[in-house]
Amino acid sequence: MNPVLVVHGGAVRIVDKDQKEPVRQGIIRAATVGYNILREGGSAVDAVESAVTVLEDDPEFNAGFGSVLNTDGEVEMDASIMNGKDLSAGAVSAVRCVANPIKLARLVMEKTPHCFLTDQGAAKFAAAMGIPEVPGKQLVTERNIKLLAKEKHEKDAQKLDCQKLLKMSVSQDFDRKRTLKRNSQKKKKAERKKEAKNSSKKWSAFIFKNKTVKVSSLLPG
Numbered sequence: 001m002n003p004v005l006v007v008h009g010g011a012v013r014i015v016d017k018d019q020k021e022p023v024r025q026g027i028i029r030a031a032t033v034g035y036n037i038l039r040e041g042g043s044a045v046d047a048v049e050s051a052v053t054v055l056e057d058d059p060e061f062n063a064g065f066g067s068v069l070n071t072d073g074e075v076e077m078d079a080s081i082m083n084g085k086d087l088s089a090g091a092v093s094a095v096r097c098v099a100n101p102i103k104l105a106r107l108v109m110e111k112t113p114h115c116f117l118t119d120q121g122a123a124k125f126a127a128a129m130g131i132p133e134v135p136g137k138q139l140v141t142e143r144n145i146k147l148l149a150k151e152k153h154e155k156d157a158q159k160l161d162c163q164k165l166l167k168m169s170v171s172q173d174f175d176r177k178r179t180l181k182r183n184s185q186k187k188k189k190a191e192r193k194k195e196a197k198n199s200s201k202k203w204s205a206f207i208f209k210n211k212t213v214k215v216s217s218l219l220p221g
Helices: 017-039 044-057 101-111 119-128 142-217
Strands: 077-083 088-095 116-118
Touching: 017 044, 044 077, 044 101, 077 101, 088 101, 088 119, 101 119, 116 119
Parallel strands: 088 116
Antiparallel strands: 077 088
């Protein structure tokens, strides 16, 4: 039976034109390395680790060298691996200064009773296992530095837009309430004026009636 190995290069929605071919070639290299291991009788775990290592060493992929930066401009990486035969698994997260997190994840699976180590715990375990530490800046690419700067600029612009919209909303709400208040005051004033006018008519009629009575009472017979 011919072995099958599937390599996924990430879930980026839009790949730049100048990246499409390098990404395709990187996936082919990773798949070829893993496939050759399987064809020569190597284990699936060996094939997967080697294929992912190729991706981690390629700056075109969000793994290892070339990972997307966090908000502080640093590389923090995650990796996981599993053995389908016995369902054992190993994973690491928030890993820094390690070139190939997939190798560390495999060591977690095979050398510890745990299945998941993170941050400082993963760093201490890497040192204990003799995993070489690399400078964090060595994993950073110029493209991702520019990408982070662009994202921060866009978020700042969105924040300013939100603030403007909030101010406009508050101003419009204030104007609406002021208009309602003025209309209410005008209505009340008109009602008071109408009541005063009606009251004046009533008193005029009453006075006129009384005067009529008095004058008629003075007439002879």
